[in-house]
Amino acid sequence: MTKKILTVASAFLAIVFFAFLISNPLTGEEHTGILNFIGRFHPVVLHLPIGFFVLLAIFELITPVYGKFKEAATFILILTIGVTILAVSTGILLAYAGGADEPLVVYHMRVSLILGILTLELGVLKLYGGKAISTVAYKVTLFACLLMLFVSSHNGGSITHGEDYLTKHMPNALRTMFGLEIEEVKVVASVDDLEVYGDVVHTIFEQNCNTCHNPNKKKGDLDMESYEGLLKGGEMGYSIAAGELEDSELYYRITLPHDDEDFMPTDGKPPLSDTEVEVIGWWIQEGADPVKTVGAHDGVPGNVYSYFQSIFDSMVSEEELERRRIERENLYLGLTKLHDEIGLIVIPIESEASEFSIETFAIQKTFDDSTLAKLVPYADKVVEANFSSTQLTDEALDSLLKFENLRSLNLSKTKIQGQQFNKLVALKNLESLNLYGTELSSERVSELSQLTQLKNLYLFQTELYEESVLAQLKESLPNCNFVLN
Numbered sequence: 001m002t003k004k005i006l007t008v009a010s011a012f013l014a015i016v017f018f019a020f021l022i023s024n025p026l027t028g029e030e031h032t033g034i035l036n037f038i039g040r041f042h043p044v045v046l047h048l049p050i051g052f053f054v055l056l057a058i059f060e061l062i063t064p065v066y067g068k069f070k071e072a073a074t075f076i077l078i079l080t081i082g083v084t085i086l087a088v089s090t091g092i093l094l095a096y097a098g099g100a101d102e103p104l105v106v107y108h109m110r111v112s113l114i115l116g117i118l119t120l121e122l123g124v125l126k127l128y129g130g131k132a133i134s135t136v137a138y139k140v141t142l143f144a145c146l147l148m149l150f151v152s153s154h155n156g157g158s159i160t161h162g163e164d165y166l167t168k169h170m171p172n173a174l175r176t177m178f179g180l181e182i183e184e185v186k187v188v189a190s191v192d193d194l195e196v197y198g199d200v201v202h203t204i205f206e207q208n209c210n211t212c213h214n215p216n217k218k219k220g221d222l223d224m225e226s227y228e229g230l231l232k233g234g235e236m237g238y239s240i241a242a243g244e245l246e247d248s249e250l251y252y253r254i255t256l257p258h259d260d261e262d263f264m265p266t267d268g269k270p271p272l273s274d275t276e277v278e279v280i281g282w283w284i285q286e287g288a289d290p291v292k293t294v295g296a297h298d299g300v301p302g303n304v305y306s307y308f309q310s311i312f313d314s315m316v317s318e319e320e321l322e323r324r325r326i327e328r329e330n331l332y333l334g335l336t337k338l339h340d341e342i343g344l345i346v347i348p349i350e351s352e353a354s355e356f357s358i359e360t361f362a363i364q365k366t367f368d369d370s371t372l373a374k375l376v377p378y379a380d381k382v383v384e385a386n387f388s389s390t391q392l393t394d395e396a397l398d399s400l401l402k403f404e405n406l407r408s409l410n411l412s413k414t415k416i417q418g419q420q421f422n423k424l425v426a427l428k429n430l431e432s433l434n435l436y437g438t439e440l441s442s443e444r445v446s447e448l449s450q451l452t453q454l455k456n457l458y459l460f461q462t463e464l465y466e467e468s469v470l471a472q473l474k475e476s477l478p479n480c481n482f483v484l485n
Protein backbone atom coordinates (compact mmCIF):
# COMPACT_ATOMS: atom_id res chain seq x y z
CA MET A 1 0.00 0.00 0.00
CA THR A 2 2.69 2.52 1.04
CA LYS A 3 4.61 1.44 -2.01
CA LYS A 4 1.70 2.55 -4.18
CA ILE A 5 1.22 5.88 -2.41
CA LEU A 6 4.91 6.65 -2.71
CA THR A 7 4.93 5.75 -6.39
CA VAL A 8 1.92 7.94 -7.12
CA ALA A 9 3.40 10.83 -5.12
CA SER A 10 6.74 10.57 -6.96
CA ALA A 11 5.01 10.38 -10.31
CA PHE A 12 2.98 13.47 -9.44
CA LEU A 13 6.05 15.46 -8.39
CA ALA A 14 7.95 14.30 -11.46
CA ILE A 15 5.09 15.57 -13.65
CA VAL A 16 5.16 18.94 -11.88
CA PHE A 17 8.92 19.21 -12.41
CA PHE A 18 8.48 18.14 -16.01
CA ALA A 19 5.87 20.84 -16.55
CA PHE A 20 8.32 23.44 -15.25
CA LEU A 21 11.02 21.95 -17.43
CA ILE A 22 9.12 22.54 -20.64
CA SER A 23 7.34 25.75 -19.69
CA ASN A 24 10.07 27.91 -18.07
CA PRO A 25 8.34 29.98 -15.38
CA LEU A 26 10.94 32.78 -15.40
CA THR A 27 9.60 36.16 -16.48
CA GLY A 28 12.47 38.38 -15.36
CA GLU A 29 10.06 40.19 -13.08
CA GLU A 30 10.83 40.45 -9.39
CA HIS A 31 8.30 39.19 -6.83
CA THR A 32 8.79 40.28 -3.28
CA GLY A 33 7.21 38.56 -0.30
CA ILE A 34 7.14 35.07 1.11
CA LEU A 35 8.28 33.41 -2.13
CA ASN A 36 11.39 35.53 -2.22
CA PHE A 37 11.97 34.78 1.47
CA ILE A 38 11.82 31.02 0.94
CA GLY A 39 13.79 31.18 -2.32
CA ARG A 40 16.75 32.74 -0.60
CA PHE A 41 17.35 29.52 1.31
CA HIS A 42 18.44 27.91 -1.95
CA PRO A 43 22.14 28.80 -1.54
CA VAL A 44 21.99 27.18 1.91
CA VAL A 45 20.14 23.92 1.15
CA LEU A 46 21.79 23.25 -2.20
CA HIS A 47 24.85 21.88 -0.42
CA LEU A 48 22.86 19.02 1.07
CA PRO A 49 22.11 17.12 -2.19
CA ILE A 50 25.76 17.45 -3.19
CA GLY A 51 26.88 15.84 0.06
CA PHE A 52 24.18 13.21 0.20
CA PHE A 53 24.62 12.12 -3.42
CA VAL A 54 28.32 11.60 -2.90
CA LEU A 55 27.58 9.61 0.25
CA LEU A 56 24.92 7.56 -1.55
CA ALA A 57 27.33 6.73 -4.39
CA ILE A 58 29.96 5.59 -1.91
CA PHE A 59 27.47 3.37 -0.02
CA GLU A 60 26.12 1.83 -3.23
CA LEU A 61 29.67 1.10 -4.32
CA ILE A 62 30.57 -0.75 -1.16
CA THR A 63 27.31 -2.66 -0.50
CA PRO A 64 28.26 -5.52 -2.88
CA VAL A 65 31.28 -6.09 -0.62
CA TYR A 66 29.81 -5.14 2.76
CA GLY A 67 26.18 -6.28 2.66
CA LYS A 68 25.46 -4.73 6.05
CA PHE A 69 25.47 -1.25 4.48
CA LYS A 70 22.47 -2.08 2.32
CA GLU A 71 19.85 -0.65 4.66
CA ALA A 72 21.95 2.41 5.38
CA ALA A 73 22.15 3.04 1.62
CA THR A 74 18.36 2.97 1.37
CA PHE A 75 18.07 5.42 4.25
CA ILE A 76 20.58 7.79 2.62
CA LEU A 77 18.60 7.54 -0.63
CA ILE A 78 15.43 8.70 1.16
CA LEU A 79 17.33 11.69 2.61
CA THR A 80 18.86 12.44 -0.79
CA ILE A 81 15.45 12.55 -2.46
CA GLY A 82 14.12 14.86 0.24
CA VAL A 83 16.94 17.41 0.07
CA THR A 84 17.05 17.34 -3.72
CA ILE A 85 13.34 18.20 -3.94
CA LEU A 86 13.95 20.96 -1.41
CA ALA A 87 16.92 22.39 -3.33
CA VAL A 88 15.15 22.29 -6.70
CA SER A 89 11.98 23.87 -5.32
CA THR A 90 13.77 26.69 -3.48
CA GLY A 91 15.86 27.22 -6.59
CA ILE A 92 12.77 27.74 -8.75
CA LEU A 93 11.40 30.17 -6.19
CA LEU A 94 14.67 32.09 -5.97
CA ALA A 95 14.94 32.55 -9.72
CA TYR A 96 11.24 33.37 -10.13
CA ALA A 97 10.95 35.77 -7.19
CA GLY A 98 14.39 37.32 -7.74
CA GLY A 99 13.47 38.26 -11.30
CA ALA A 100 16.21 36.23 -12.97
CA ASP A 101 15.88 35.28 -16.62
CA GLU A 102 19.47 35.10 -17.82
CA PRO A 103 20.33 32.18 -20.12
CA LEU A 104 22.71 30.67 -17.58
CA VAL A 105 20.01 30.65 -14.89
CA VAL A 106 17.51 29.03 -17.27
CA TYR A 107 20.09 26.41 -18.19
CA HIS A 108 20.92 25.77 -14.53
CA MET A 109 17.23 25.43 -13.71
CA ARG A 110 16.62 22.94 -16.54
CA VAL A 111 19.55 20.72 -15.60
CA SER A 112 18.44 20.80 -11.96
CA LEU A 113 14.86 19.88 -12.88
CA ILE A 114 16.13 16.88 -14.83
CA LEU A 115 18.18 15.98 -11.76
CA GLY A 116 15.01 16.25 -9.64
CA ILE A 117 13.05 13.96 -11.96
CA LEU A 118 15.88 11.42 -12.12
CA THR A 119 16.16 11.42 -8.33
CA LEU A 120 12.47 10.60 -7.97
CA GLU A 121 12.98 7.85 -10.52
CA LEU A 122 15.83 6.53 -8.42
CA GLY A 123 13.45 6.19 -5.48
CA VAL A 124 10.87 4.27 -7.50
CA LEU A 125 13.53 1.92 -8.88
CA LYS A 126 14.66 1.19 -5.34
CA LEU A 127 11.08 0.48 -4.26
CA TYR A 128 10.67 -2.09 -7.00
CA GLY A 129 14.27 -3.24 -6.83
CA GLY A 130 15.55 -6.73 -6.51
CA LYS A 131 15.30 -7.86 -10.12
CA ALA A 132 18.46 -7.70 -12.18
CA ILE A 133 16.96 -5.29 -14.70
CA SER A 134 15.93 -2.71 -12.11
CA THR A 135 19.32 -2.98 -10.38
CA VAL A 136 21.04 -2.09 -13.63
CA ALA A 137 18.54 0.71 -14.30
CA TYR A 138 19.14 1.99 -10.75
CA LYS A 139 22.88 2.13 -11.29
CA VAL A 140 22.56 3.87 -14.65
CA THR A 141 20.15 6.40 -13.19
CA LEU A 142 22.42 7.07 -10.22
CA PHE A 143 25.28 7.69 -12.61
CA ALA A 144 23.12 10.08 -14.66
CA CYS A 145 22.14 11.88 -11.44
CA LEU A 146 25.79 12.41 -10.49
CA LEU A 147 26.47 13.79 -13.94
CA MET A 148 23.55 16.24 -13.75
CA LEU A 149 24.60 17.18 -10.23
CA PHE A 150 28.06 18.06 -11.45
CA VAL A 151 26.81 20.21 -14.35
CA SER A 152 24.20 21.86 -12.18
CA SER A 153 26.60 22.75 -9.35
CA HIS A 154 29.11 24.09 -11.80
CA ASN A 155 26.52 26.36 -13.45
CA GLY A 156 25.20 27.42 -10.08
CA GLY A 157 28.72 28.39 -9.03
CA SER A 158 29.21 30.40 -12.22
CA ILE A 159 25.95 32.27 -11.59
CA THR A 160 26.98 33.42 -8.14
CA HIS A 161 30.73 33.83 -8.53
CA GLY A 162 31.19 34.50 -12.25
CA GLU A 163 32.32 32.00 -14.85
CA ASP A 164 36.04 32.29 -14.32
CA TYR A 165 35.83 31.98 -10.54
CA LEU A 166 37.51 28.58 -10.32
CA THR A 167 40.13 29.20 -12.98
CA LYS A 168 40.97 32.82 -12.21
CA HIS A 169 43.95 32.03 -10.01
CA MET A 170 44.98 28.82 -11.72
CA PRO A 171 48.78 28.62 -12.15
CA ASN A 172 49.93 29.21 -15.72
CA ALA A 173 51.33 25.67 -16.10
CA LEU A 174 47.88 24.19 -15.39
CA ARG A 175 46.18 26.78 -17.61
CA THR A 176 48.27 25.61 -20.56
CA MET A 177 47.34 22.01 -19.75
CA PHE A 178 43.62 22.83 -19.84
CA GLY A 179 43.99 24.99 -22.94
CA LEU A 180 43.02 28.18 -21.13
CA GLU A 181 44.33 31.59 -22.08
CA ILE A 182 47.33 32.78 -20.10
CA GLU A 183 46.74 36.19 -18.64
CA GLU A 184 49.76 38.38 -19.21
CA VAL A 185 50.53 40.82 -16.45
CA LYS A 186 50.36 44.12 -18.28
CA VAL A 187 53.32 46.38 -17.76
CA VAL A 188 53.43 49.95 -19.02
CA ALA A 189 56.42 52.25 -18.97
CA SER A 190 54.78 55.27 -17.39
CA VAL A 191 51.49 56.63 -16.10
CA ASP A 192 51.00 58.38 -19.44
CA ASP A 193 50.91 55.02 -21.22
CA LEU A 194 47.91 53.74 -19.23
CA GLU A 195 44.73 53.39 -21.24
CA VAL A 196 42.06 55.33 -19.39
CA TYR A 197 39.24 52.95 -20.26
CA GLY A 198 41.03 49.60 -20.56
CA ASP A 199 43.38 49.90 -17.60
CA VAL A 200 41.39 52.05 -15.23
CA VAL A 201 37.66 52.60 -15.87
CA HIS A 202 37.04 49.03 -17.01
CA THR A 203 38.84 47.73 -13.92
CA ILE A 204 36.57 49.80 -11.68
CA PHE A 205 33.54 48.27 -13.42
CA GLU A 206 35.01 44.80 -13.19
CA GLN A 207 35.49 45.09 -9.46
CA ASN A 208 32.17 46.73 -8.63
CA CYS A 209 29.57 46.16 -11.31
CA ASN A 210 30.20 43.21 -13.58
CA THR A 211 28.94 40.50 -11.23
CA CYS A 212 25.45 41.78 -12.13
CA HIS A 213 26.14 43.31 -15.53
CA ASN A 214 27.78 40.69 -17.73
CA PRO A 215 26.68 38.82 -20.87
CA ASN A 216 25.15 36.02 -18.76
CA LYS A 217 23.55 38.18 -16.12
CA LYS A 218 22.42 41.42 -17.70
CA LYS A 219 20.61 43.25 -14.90
CA GLY A 220 18.61 46.13 -16.37
CA ASP A 221 19.61 44.60 -19.73
CA LEU A 222 23.03 46.19 -19.35
CA ASP A 223 26.27 44.33 -20.11
CA MET A 224 29.27 46.26 -18.81
CA GLU A 225 31.94 43.67 -19.57
CA SER A 226 32.66 44.99 -23.08
CA TYR A 227 32.91 48.55 -24.34
CA GLU A 228 30.24 47.77 -26.94
CA GLY A 229 27.84 46.54 -24.27
CA LEU A 230 28.47 49.69 -22.27
CA LEU A 231 27.71 51.97 -25.22
CA LYS A 232 24.64 49.98 -26.16
CA GLY A 233 23.20 50.66 -22.72
CA GLY A 234 20.27 48.97 -21.04
CA GLU A 235 16.52 49.27 -20.65
CA MET A 236 16.76 53.04 -20.12
CA GLY A 237 18.83 53.55 -23.25
CA TYR A 238 22.32 55.08 -23.21
CA SER A 239 24.37 54.23 -20.16
CA ILE A 240 27.20 56.43 -21.47
CA ALA A 241 26.75 59.50 -23.64
CA ALA A 242 30.22 60.68 -24.68
CA GLY A 243 30.87 64.18 -23.38
CA GLU A 244 27.40 64.44 -21.78
CA LEU A 245 27.29 63.65 -18.10
CA GLU A 246 23.60 64.57 -17.76
CA ASP A 247 22.60 62.07 -20.43
CA SER A 248 24.70 59.26 -19.03
CA GLU A 249 22.44 56.94 -17.05
CA LEU A 250 25.49 55.23 -15.61
CA TYR A 251 26.91 58.45 -14.15
CA TYR A 252 23.48 59.39 -12.84
CA ARG A 253 23.20 56.03 -11.05
CA ILE A 254 26.58 56.24 -9.31
CA THR A 255 26.08 59.82 -8.13
CA LEU A 256 22.63 59.35 -6.55
CA PRO A 257 22.35 59.46 -2.75
CA HIS A 258 23.55 56.07 -1.53
CA ASP A 259 20.14 55.16 -0.10
CA ASP A 260 18.25 55.90 -3.32
CA GLU A 261 16.75 52.71 -4.68
CA ASP A 262 18.23 53.41 -8.12
CA PHE A 263 21.74 53.89 -6.73
CA MET A 264 24.45 51.62 -8.18
CA PRO A 265 25.96 49.31 -7.15
CA THR A 266 22.74 48.04 -5.61
CA ASP A 267 21.99 45.37 -3.02
CA GLY A 268 24.14 46.91 -0.31
CA LYS A 269 27.36 46.45 -2.27
CA PRO A 270 30.02 49.01 -1.24
CA PRO A 271 29.68 52.26 -3.23
CA LEU A 272 32.43 53.57 -5.49
CA SER A 273 34.88 55.95 -3.82
CA ASP A 274 34.60 59.69 -4.57
CA THR A 275 37.76 59.51 -6.65
CA GLU A 276 36.48 56.55 -8.67
CA VAL A 277 33.28 58.48 -9.43
CA GLU A 278 35.41 61.49 -10.40
CA VAL A 279 37.57 59.37 -12.72
CA ILE A 280 34.52 57.88 -14.48
CA GLY A 281 32.88 61.32 -14.82
CA TRP A 282 36.06 62.82 -16.22
CA TRP A 283 36.43 59.98 -18.73
CA ILE A 284 32.84 60.43 -19.96
CA GLN A 285 33.30 64.19 -20.26
CA GLU A 286 36.50 63.71 -22.23
CA GLY A 287 34.58 61.66 -24.81
CA ALA A 288 34.56 58.15 -23.27
CA ASP A 289 37.22 56.97 -25.68
CA PRO A 290 37.91 53.20 -25.63
CA VAL A 291 41.68 53.34 -26.22
CA LYS A 292 43.02 56.82 -25.49
CA THR A 293 45.93 56.89 -23.04
CA VAL A 294 46.41 59.22 -20.08
CA GLY A 295 49.20 61.02 -21.93
CA ALA A 296 46.89 61.79 -24.86
CA HIS A 297 44.69 63.95 -22.62
CA ASP A 298 45.54 67.52 -21.69
CA GLY A 299 45.08 68.98 -18.26
CA VAL A 300 44.15 65.86 -16.28
CA PRO A 301 42.77 67.08 -12.91
CA GLY A 302 45.12 66.45 -9.97
CA ASN A 303 42.87 63.98 -8.14
CA VAL A 304 42.26 61.94 -11.25
CA TYR A 305 45.95 61.91 -12.09
CA SER A 306 46.85 60.69 -8.59
CA TYR A 307 44.39 57.84 -9.07
CA PHE A 308 46.11 56.92 -12.35
CA GLN A 309 49.44 57.09 -10.54
CA SER A 310 48.22 54.66 -7.88
CA ILE A 311 47.02 52.23 -10.57
CA PHE A 312 50.39 52.52 -12.30
CA ASP A 313 52.21 51.88 -9.03
CA SER A 314 50.23 48.69 -8.56
CA MET A 315 51.20 47.42 -12.03
CA VAL A 316 54.90 46.98 -11.38
CA SER A 317 56.69 44.14 -13.13
CA GLU A 318 58.14 41.08 -11.41
CA GLU A 319 61.65 42.47 -11.97
CA GLU A 320 60.77 45.75 -10.34
CA LEU A 321 59.24 43.94 -7.35
CA GLU A 322 62.40 41.86 -7.06
CA ARG A 323 64.57 44.96 -7.29
CA ARG A 324 62.59 46.61 -4.49
CA ARG A 325 62.83 43.48 -2.37
CA ILE A 326 66.61 43.38 -2.71
CA GLU A 327 66.88 47.08 -1.99
CA ARG A 328 64.84 46.64 1.18
CA GLU A 329 66.93 43.68 2.24
CA ASN A 330 70.19 45.60 1.81
CA LEU A 331 68.72 48.45 3.74
CA TYR A 332 67.88 46.17 6.65
CA LEU A 333 71.36 44.68 6.55
CA GLY A 334 72.97 48.12 6.68
CA LEU A 335 70.73 49.25 9.50
CA THR A 336 71.37 46.09 11.47
CA LYS A 337 75.08 46.76 11.15
CA LEU A 338 74.56 50.28 12.48
CA HIS A 339 72.68 48.86 15.38
CA ASP A 340 75.52 46.49 16.25
CA GLU A 341 78.10 49.25 15.84
CA ILE A 342 76.53 52.19 17.67
CA GLY A 343 73.41 50.76 19.31
CA LEU A 344 70.99 52.77 17.20
CA ILE A 345 67.40 51.56 17.27
CA VAL A 346 65.64 51.58 13.92
CA ILE A 347 61.91 50.93 13.66
CA PRO A 348 60.13 50.41 10.32
CA ILE A 349 57.10 52.70 10.06
CA GLU A 350 55.05 49.88 8.56
CA SER A 351 55.96 46.29 7.93
CA GLU A 352 57.34 45.86 4.39
CA ALA A 353 57.84 49.62 4.10
CA SER A 354 61.18 51.28 3.50
CA GLU A 355 60.51 54.19 5.83
CA PHE A 356 62.01 54.23 9.27
CA SER A 357 61.92 55.92 12.58
CA ILE A 358 65.18 56.16 14.54
CA GLU A 359 65.56 56.27 18.28
CA THR A 360 68.73 57.27 20.20
CA PHE A 361 67.37 56.98 23.71
CA ALA A 362 69.82 54.27 24.78
CA ILE A 363 72.90 55.98 23.33
CA GLN A 364 72.35 59.64 24.27
CA LYS A 365 75.77 60.01 25.87
CA THR A 366 77.81 58.78 22.92
CA PHE A 367 75.69 59.97 20.02
CA ASP A 368 77.39 63.04 18.57
CA ASP A 369 77.85 64.82 15.25
CA SER A 370 80.20 62.14 13.91
CA THR A 371 77.77 59.34 14.82
CA LEU A 372 75.05 61.20 12.98
CA ALA A 373 77.26 61.38 9.91
CA LYS A 374 77.30 57.57 9.81
CA LEU A 375 73.53 57.57 9.26
CA VAL A 376 73.69 59.78 6.20
CA PRO A 377 73.71 56.88 3.67
CA TYR A 378 70.25 55.92 4.98
CA ALA A 379 69.04 59.45 5.62
CA ASP A 380 66.40 59.56 2.89
CA LYS A 381 64.61 56.53 4.41
CA VAL A 382 64.17 58.13 7.81
CA VAL A 383 60.90 59.96 8.46
CA GLU A 384 61.05 60.30 12.23
CA ALA A 385 64.17 60.96 14.26
CA ASN A 386 64.51 61.27 17.99
CA PHE A 387 67.88 62.78 18.97
CA SER A 388 66.72 64.04 22.36
CA SER A 389 69.51 64.56 24.97
CA THR A 390 72.25 63.52 22.53
CA GLN A 391 75.52 65.42 22.10
CA LEU A 392 74.54 67.01 18.76
CA THR A 393 75.78 70.58 18.11
CA ASP A 394 75.28 73.05 15.27
CA GLU A 395 77.93 71.10 13.38
CA ALA A 396 75.23 68.45 12.78
CA LEU A 397 73.26 70.73 10.48
CA ASP A 398 74.84 69.53 7.24
CA SER A 399 74.07 65.91 8.08
CA LEU A 400 70.55 66.80 9.22
CA LEU A 401 69.82 68.41 5.86
CA LYS A 402 70.40 65.04 4.19
CA PHE A 403 67.33 63.63 5.97
CA GLU A 404 65.18 65.05 3.22
CA ASN A 405 62.04 63.04 4.03
CA LEU A 406 61.93 63.80 7.72
CA ARG A 407 58.50 64.55 9.10
CA SER A 408 59.38 64.73 12.77
CA LEU A 409 62.67 65.86 14.30
CA ASN A 410 63.33 65.86 18.04
CA LEU A 411 66.40 67.88 19.10
CA SER A 412 65.27 68.60 22.64
CA LYS A 413 68.00 68.98 25.30
CA THR A 414 70.81 68.80 22.75
CA LYS A 415 73.71 71.26 22.50
CA ILE A 416 72.22 72.78 19.36
CA GLN A 417 72.08 76.57 19.23
CA GLY A 418 70.21 76.95 15.99
CA GLN A 419 72.59 79.17 14.02
CA GLN A 420 71.55 78.80 10.37
CA PHE A 421 68.42 76.87 11.30
CA ASN A 422 66.70 78.70 8.46
CA LYS A 423 68.35 76.08 6.23
CA LEU A 424 65.92 73.49 7.64
CA VAL A 425 63.36 75.02 5.30
CA ALA A 426 64.80 72.57 2.75
CA LEU A 427 63.17 69.68 4.66
CA LYS A 428 59.85 70.15 2.93
CA ASN A 429 57.96 67.45 4.82
CA LEU A 430 59.13 68.50 8.26
CA GLU A 431 56.01 69.00 10.33
CA SER A 432 57.23 68.69 13.85
CA LEU A 433 60.36 70.24 15.40
CA ASN A 434 61.12 69.77 19.07
CA LEU A 435 63.62 72.23 20.60
CA TYR A 436 62.54 71.86 24.22
CA GLY A 437 65.29 72.56 26.74
CA THR A 438 67.91 73.69 24.19
CA GLU A 439 70.16 76.72 24.42
CA LEU A 440 68.49 78.49 21.51
CA SER A 441 68.68 82.24 22.17
CA SER A 442 65.80 84.58 21.49
CA GLU A 443 67.73 85.91 18.48
CA ARG A 444 66.96 82.65 16.64
CA VAL A 445 63.51 84.02 15.98
CA SER A 446 64.63 85.23 12.59
CA GLU A 447 65.82 81.74 11.53
CA LEU A 448 62.80 79.89 12.92
CA SER A 449 60.39 82.36 11.31
CA GLN A 450 61.37 80.98 7.94
CA LEU A 451 60.30 77.40 8.66
CA THR A 452 56.81 77.87 7.27
CA GLN A 453 56.33 74.15 6.66
CA LEU A 454 56.10 73.45 10.41
CA LYS A 455 52.85 72.40 12.04
CA ASN A 456 54.18 71.80 15.53
CA LEU A 457 57.03 73.61 17.27
CA TYR A 458 58.13 72.81 20.83
CA LEU A 459 59.89 75.69 22.61
CA PHE A 460 59.36 75.05 26.31
CA GLN A 461 62.38 75.90 28.50
CA THR A 462 64.17 77.96 25.89
CA GLU A 463 64.82 81.68 25.67
CA LEU A 464 62.21 81.78 22.94
CA TYR A 465 59.54 80.91 25.45
CA GLU A 466 58.75 84.52 26.08
CA GLU A 467 55.65 86.42 25.17
CA SER A 468 57.00 89.06 22.78
CA VAL A 469 59.19 86.51 20.98
CA LEU A 470 56.35 84.04 20.66
CA ALA A 471 54.06 86.72 19.29
CA GLN A 472 56.58 87.45 16.60
CA LEU A 473 56.89 83.76 15.71
CA LYS A 474 53.16 83.24 15.65
CA GLU A 475 52.83 86.03 13.14
CA SER A 476 55.42 84.52 10.79
CA LEU A 477 54.12 80.96 11.21
CA PRO A 478 50.35 81.30 11.27
CA ASN A 479 49.77 77.58 10.52
CA CYS A 480 52.02 76.38 13.27
CA ASN A 481 50.87 75.08 16.60
CA PHE A 482 53.18 76.12 19.46
CA VAL A 483 53.48 73.43 22.03
CA LEU A 484 54.49 75.13 25.21
CA ASN A 485 54.85 72.44 27.79
Ligand code: HEC
Nearest residue numbers: 208209212219220222234235236237249250264265266267
Ligand atom coordinates in the same frame (compact mmCIF):
# COMPACT_ATOMS: atom_id res chain seq x y z
C1 HEC B 1 24.06 43.35 -7.12
C2 HEC B 1 23.78 43.55 -8.50
C3 HEC B 1 24.22 44.84 -9.15
C4 HEC B 1 25.46 45.44 -9.09
C5 HEC B 1 26.69 45.00 -8.34
C6 HEC B 1 25.37 46.59 -9.96
N1 HEC B 1 24.11 46.69 -10.52
FE1 HEC B 1 23.48 48.04 -11.89
N2 HEC B 1 21.66 47.18 -11.94
C7 HEC B 1 21.26 46.10 -11.17
C8 HEC B 1 19.84 45.84 -11.39
C9 HEC B 1 19.02 44.76 -10.71
C10 HEC B 1 19.40 46.80 -12.33
C11 HEC B 1 18.00 46.94 -12.91
C12 HEC B 1 17.10 47.67 -11.99
C13 HEC B 1 17.34 49.14 -12.09
O1 HEC B 1 17.32 49.67 -13.19
O2 HEC B 1 17.57 49.76 -11.04
C14 HEC B 1 20.57 47.62 -12.64
C15 HEC B 1 20.54 48.68 -13.54
C16 HEC B 1 21.63 49.46 -13.84
C17 HEC B 1 21.62 50.53 -14.80
C18 HEC B 1 20.44 50.96 -15.62
C19 HEC B 1 20.40 50.17 -16.90
C20 HEC B 1 19.23 50.58 -17.74
O3 HEC B 1 19.46 51.15 -18.79
O4 HEC B 1 18.11 50.31 -17.27
C21 HEC B 1 22.87 51.09 -14.81
C22 HEC B 1 23.37 52.23 -15.67
C23 HEC B 1 23.66 50.35 -13.86
N3 HEC B 1 22.89 49.36 -13.28
C24 HEC B 1 24.98 50.63 -13.58
C25 HEC B 1 25.72 49.97 -12.62
C26 HEC B 1 27.07 50.32 -12.26
C27 HEC B 1 27.87 51.47 -12.85
C28 HEC B 1 27.47 49.44 -11.30
C29 HEC B 1 28.79 49.41 -10.58
C30 HEC B 1 29.23 50.62 -9.95
C31 HEC B 1 26.36 48.53 -11.07
N4 HEC B 1 25.33 48.87 -11.88
C32 HEC B 1 26.41 47.46 -10.17
C33 HEC B 1 22.05 45.34 -10.34
C34 HEC B 1 23.39 45.63 -10.04
